[in-house]
Amino acid sequence: MARDTRERLMEAGLVLFSRKGLAGTTVSDIEARAGLRAGSGSFYRHFASKDALFEVVVRRELDRYRATIRDAEPDSPREPREPGVADAKVALALEFHQTLTTLDQLGRLETIISRDARAMGTLFDEVESLYNAALDASTHRLDQLMKAGQIPRRDPQALAEMIRSTLIGYHLNTQSFRRSPRRVSPADLIATLIDLIS
Amino acid sequence: MARDTRERLMEAGLVLFSRKGLAGTTVSDIEARAGLRAGSGSFYRHFASKDALFEVVVRRELDRYRATIRDAEPDSPREPREPGVADAKVALALEFHQTLTTLDQLGRLETIISRDARAMGTLFDEVESLYNAALDASTHRLDQLMKAGQIPRRDPQALAEMIRSTLIGYHLNTQSFRRSPRRVSPADLIATLIDLIS
DNA sequence: GTCTATACGAAGATAGAC
DNA sequence: GTCTATCTTCGTATAGAC
Numbered sequence: 024m025a026r027d028t029r030e031r032l033m034e035a036g037l038v039l040f041s042r043k044g045l046a047g048t049t050v051s052d053i054e055a056r057a058g059l060r061a062g063s064g065s066f067y068r069h070f071a072s073k074d075a076l077f078e079v080v081v082r083r084e085l086d087r088y089r090a091t092i093r094d095a096e097p098d099s100p101r102e103p104r105e106p107g108v109a110d111a112k113v114a115l116a117l118e119f120h121q122t123l124t125t126l127d128q129l130g131r132l133e134t135i136i137s138r139d140a141r142a143m144g145t146l147f148d149e150v151e152s153l154y155n156a157a158l159d160a161s162t163h164r165l166d167q168l169m170k171a172g173q174i175p176r177r178d179p180q181a182l183a184e185m186i187r188s189t190l191i192g193y194h195l196n197t198q199s200f201r202r203s204p205r206r207v208s209p210a211d212l213i214a215t216l217i218d219l220i221s
Numbered sequence: 222m223a224r225d226t227r228e229r230l231m232e233a234g235l236v237l238f239s240r241k242g243l244a245g246t247t248v249s250d251i252e253a254r255a256g257l258r259a260g261s262g263s264f265y266r267h268f269a270s271k272d273a274l275f276e277v278v279v280r281r282e283l284d285r286y287r288a289t290i291r292d293a294e295p296d297s298p299r300e301p302r303e304p305g306v307a308d309a310k311v312a313l314a315l316e317f318h319q320t321l322t323t324l325d326q327l328g329r330l331e332t333i334i335s336r337d338a339r340a341m342g343t344l345f346d347e348v349e350s351l352y353n354a355a356l357d358a359s360t361h362r363l364d365q366l367m368k369a370g371q372i373p374r375r376d377p378q379a380l381a382e383m384i385r386s387t388l389i390g391y392h393l394n395t396q397s398f399r400r401s402p403r404r405v406s407p408a409d410l411i412a413t414l415i416d417l418i419s
Numbered sequence: 420g421t422c423t424a425t426a427c428g429a430a431g432a433t434a435g436a437c
Numbered sequence: 438g439t440c441t442a443t444c445t446t447c448g449t450a451t452a453g454a455c
Contacts, residue, residue, distance in 0.1 A: 028438075044336065046245035049430060064432065065439050073431075138242065138336050140397060181413040184405040185387055192390025193382070199335060207382040215379040219417040226420075247448060262450060263421050271449075 029069045031057040036080045041131040045077055045139045074142075081146050084132040088153065091125050111173035112217050118164075119190060119213045126194040134198070158183055174221050182220070189216060227267045229255040234278045239329040243275055243337045275337075279344050282330040286351065289323050309371035310415050316362075317388060317411045324392040332396070356385055372419050380418070387414060 026034075035056035039048040050073050055061040070076040126133065132150075140147050162183040169176045193212055224232075233254035237246040248271050253259040268274040324331065330348075338345050360381040367374045391410055 043339075044242050044244060046242060050432085051430075059438095060440065062430095063440055064434090067432065068438060071432095137393070137397065141241070177416065178409065178413065181405050181409045184391070185410055185413050185417075188390035188394060188410070189383055189387040190390070191394065192386035192388070195335070195393060196386060196389065199338060207379050211376065211379045212383055212386070215375065215383050218375065219383075248450085249448075257420095258422065260448095261422055262452090265450065266420060 028057060028059070028065075032066065032069055032076065033080050033083065036076045037084065037131055040077060040080065040139070041134040045073070045142050048073075077139075077142065078144075078146070081132070081135060081143055084129065084135075085146060085149060085153070088125075088129050088132060091128065092153075092157065111168055111171075112221055115168075115220065116213055116217055118161075119186070119216060120209070122187075122190050123194060123209050123213075126191065130194075130198060133194075137195075158187055161187060186216065186220075226255065226257070226263075230264065230267055230274065231278055231281065234274045235282065235329055238275060238278065238337070239332040243271070243340050246271075272340075275340065276342075276344070279330070279333060279341060282327065282333075283344060283347060283351075286323075286327050286330060289326065290351075290355065309366055309369075310419055313366075313415055313418065314411055316359075317384070317414060318407070320385075320388050321392060321407050321411075324389065328392075328396060331392075335393075356381055359385065384414065384418075 032053060035053045036048070039052055039056060042048075043052075050066050051061040053073075053076070054063065054066050057066075059065045066076075070079070136143070136147070136150060143150070162179050165174070165182055165186075166179040168174045169179060189212070193209070230251060233251045234246070237250055237254060240246075241250075248264050249259040251271075251274070252261065252264050255264075257263045264274075268277070334341065334345070334348055341348075360377050363372070363380055363384075364377040366372045367377060387410070391407070
């Protein structure tokens with residue numbers, strides 16, 4: 024038992040909520056997974072209720088999400104000076120790849136959201152605004168690339184939405200249907216996307 | 222009470238399973254929504270158990286899905302003779318629009334799948350193969366368009382996967398975050414997609 | 420075919436020993 | 438801080454009256 028019990032309970036909750044949903048997860052399940060005796064009320068020495076744990080877990084994942092985004096996006100909007108078209112492609116590829124990685128890391132939160140959005144209460148609004156912020160940032164970046172003549176001019180908002188839809192759709196698909204030999208790799212998808220945009 | 226009770230129970234189950242999941246839905250909920258007294262066991266005069274209803278409901282939606290696909294895709298792979306590039310664009314737009322409509326109609330099954338895939342047992346495999354069949358059909362169509370010189374040549378499989386990801390991602394996004402004035406309409410999305418492909 | 424009433428078990432939650 | 442034991446609530450499911 025390396026980490027303390029409260030920590031293990033949160034980790035267990037995260038996994039189980041994403042797998043079986045809030046209603047489908049019992050406190051006994053959580054105790055068992057955290058190394059406690061299932062059915063003993065030991066859980067309640069650490070959290071007031073199952074719902075309380077749920078909120079704590081979701082909030083923490085949300086904070087992690089924010090941190091990941093902050094890290095991925097340094098405060099200064101790096102504008103490469105005199106960038107070539109190739110640079111733009113590389114930058115876009117990196118950005119798309121980063122988004123997929125983030126989605127992977129945050130997969131559990133993603134799953135919890137799609138499953139128990141209604142149980143999340145106000146936290147749901149935070150997720151939504153975070154999502155919209157990311158979309159706005161993407162729109163802005165695409166707009167700049169267009170103005171710089173690095174990619175053809177189109178409706179930047181529609182394009183941003185399309186790209187985000189693609190990445191999220193791909194992510195969710197590979198989550199639901201985990202085809203063993205994935206027919207189209209993330210690299211292939213991104214390459215196609217870049218090819219189309221530029 | 223226009224339709225008979227069994228029918229109303231199935232309808233109620235469909236709605237509630239997609240909203241709150243299998244575990245989150247109680248038989249009493251279902252009874253109430255079907256116009257029966259909640260808590261009376263009247264449900265059990267029509268179905269052996271909650272799980273039994275779940276299977277029946279999912280199977281019926283699956284059959285509807287198949288029927289929708291069959292209707293949307295006439296048996297003869299209509300190959301327009303001497304088609305212009307404009308024709309190809311129109312055909313693609315119609316196809317994408319059709320896909321979004323289907324996803325909308327089948328939204329509840331979609332939600333149930335993403336929520337309770339594990340509870341679906343062998344039905345899940347049927348959904349997956351259906352999904353893959355649709356993807357293969359799309360790949361084939363794109364390949365033909367490329368060979369006919371109507372759209373630029375690319376990896377048809379990657380392109381098909383990308384398009385499908387986009388449509389599903391868009392659909393799920395607008396489901397989860399129902400922004401009232403949708404920032405990018407389905408038409409905008411499709412237009413962007415077509416613009417990029419051709 | 421729906422109701423009231425109820426048996427039964429599963430799950431949430433608490434008390435108190437160690 | 439975890440355990441055993443227990444209480445309570447709720448949900449599944451059945452029995453039998455109407």
